[in-house]
Amino acid sequence: MDKIHELFLSPFPSEEMMHYAYYPGCSLKGSAKKLDRDLRRVFEILGIKLTEIENWKCCGAFEYGSLKQIREMSKVNLKKAERISFQLIAACPLCCKNLKEANEDKKYSIYHPLEILNVDVLFAKAKRELRGLPFTPYYGCLLLRPKETAIKDPYVMERVIDKFGGSLSGEKIRDRCCGGNRFFVDKELSLELTRTILAKSRGFLVVFCPLCHMVLRTFSERNKVIYFTELLLYLMGEREKL
Amino acid sequence: MLKTERDEIFEKTGQRREDFSVCMGCKICASVCTLNDIGKNVNPQDLLLSIFLGHIPNDHSIVTYCTSCYRCVESCPWRIKIPEIVRAIRERSKGDLFTRTFKSSIAIFGRAYEPYIFFRILPFLLKKGYLRYLPRWIRYMNFSFPPFLLRR
Ligand code: SF4
Numbered sequence: 001m002d003k004i005h006e007l008f009l010s011p012f013p014s015e016e017m018m019h020y021a022y023y024p025g026c027s028l029k030g031s032a033k034k035l036d037r038d039l040r041r042v043f044e045i046l047g048i049k050l051t052e053i054e055n056w057k058c059c060g061a062f063e064y065g066s067l068k069q070i071r072e073m074s075k076v077n078l079k080k081a082e083r084i085s086f087q088l089i090a091a092c093p094l095c096c097k098n099l100k101e102a103n104e105d106k107k108y109s110i111y112h113p114l115e116i117l118n119v120d121v122l123f124a125k126a127k128r129e130l131r132g133l134p135f136t137p138y139y140g141c142l143l144l145r146p147k148e149t150a151i152k153d154p155y156v157m158e159r160v161i162d163k164f165g166g167s168l169s170g171e172k173i174r175d176r177c178c179g180g181n182r183f184f185v186d187k188e189l190s191l192e193l194t195r196t197i198l199a200k201s202r203g204f205l206v207v208f209c210p211l212c213h214m215v216l217r218t219f220s221e222r223n224k225v226i227y228f229t230e231l232l233l234y235l236m237g238e239r240e241k242l
Numbered sequence: 243m244l245k246t247e248r249d250e251i252f253e254k255t256g257q258r259r260e261d262f263s264v265c266m267g268c269k270i271c272a273s274v275c276t277l278n279d280i281g282k283n284v285n286p287q288d289l290l291l292s293i294f295l296g297h298i299p300n301d302h303s304i305v306t307y308c309t310s311c312y313r314c315v316e317s318c319p320w321r322i323k324i325p326e327i328v329r330a331i332r333e334r335s336k337g338d339l340f341t342r343t344f345k346s347s348i349a350i351f352g353r354a355y356e357p358y359i360f361f362r363i364l365p366f367l368l369k370k371g372y373l374r375y376l377p378r379w380i381r382y383m384n385f386s387f388p389p390f391l392l393r394r
């Protein structure tokens with residue numbers, strides 16, 4: 001029992017609190033399938049149970065209609081989650097933002113996976129080190145802004161990498177915009193925006209957002225772009241190489 | 243007449259007029275705007291000003307390029323939601339092919355179903371030279387069933 005409690009940043013009163021309703025979002029069912037799969041595996045290893053919300057619908061992203069319509073779409077998803085839990089996890093930064101904003105009366109607790117990760121527990125589970133490897137953690141926009149919906153600890157990826165001995169860079173570009181939101185409208189814009197990001201990054205570019213991943217990977221010449229979950233699985237000995 | 247247009251925009255942002263009219267023209271938003279990093283020379287405050295002066299700036303560079311990065315919101319003393327204004331203005335026009343396809347995917351599948359979106363915007367992707375990146379996109383292309391067949 002004690003061990004289970006250690007898995008969290010804050011001590012939860014009972015074991016059943018470890019059960020989260022999981023909202024993958026459209027990307028994680030398609031282009032970011034890998035993130036979905038790896039994330040489930042990471043949570044399994046950490047002993048946190050995720051149950052996918054049944055028949056969830058798109059959160060509306062940025063594209064859908066007025067703000068009111070987007071709120072309504074997320075409210076439907078929150079309602080559907082109730083049967084599983086009032087605690088939700090959404091991995092896509094934009095889905096997470098939309099859900100958090102739709103949670104007007106604070107009836108639900110909505111987390112991004114990065115908010116649940118406990119570095120000390122990870123340390124206990126880890127089988128490898130990152131010594132000698134260079135990393136550039138890249139958060140992009142929505143994990144850090146606006147502050148109402150941002151993740152609680154804006155340096156969590158740095159802390160993990162640092163704890164395992166990896167060398168860090170890219171302090172200046174970690175919160176830059178990659179233009180992902182407009183990628184399929186105006187690719188030149190993304191190309192120009194990512195130029196600075198790529199020029200200032202060293203080693204592996206570690207991201208969590210499916211769109212950042214796609215955009216950076218499309219334009220990256222020398223840096224390998226990986227999801228943070230890939231790094232976690234590597235640490236835990238589930239993957240042979242990064 | 244103009245007033246209703248303006249009200250329509252504020253309504254779409256989901257906020258009140260007062261949330262925007264507090265702008266004091268400090269232009270901090272312009273100094274942090276992502277678009278100025280790549281030399282687009284924009285001033286988000288312009289957008290507010292023209293709306294308040296009764297002109298809806300449909301062709302403003304911000305409306306064309308804004309990436310909804312929220313940098314302006316974070317730095318604005320009043321946290322004025324410029325990206326919401328941008329979206330409200332974009333919403334009034336027919337919209338670009340991607341946005342239209344995205345919406346129609348939600349209407350049909352309830353989700354953004356990527357294979358559908360990809361094939362619908364294929365002519366655009368071809369014309370604008372996206373397909374040279376195709377080798378890098380291969381790993382993103384998983385065959386997946388349309389959401390309504392999966393029931394999850
Ligand atoms: S930062 Fe805010 S208050 Fe200042 S000019 Fe921009 S929108 Fe107006």
Ligand code: SF4
Binds near residue numbers: 276277304310313325
């Ligand atoms: S949200 Fe739009 S207007 Fe605001 S800083 Fe970003 S690109 Fe500029």
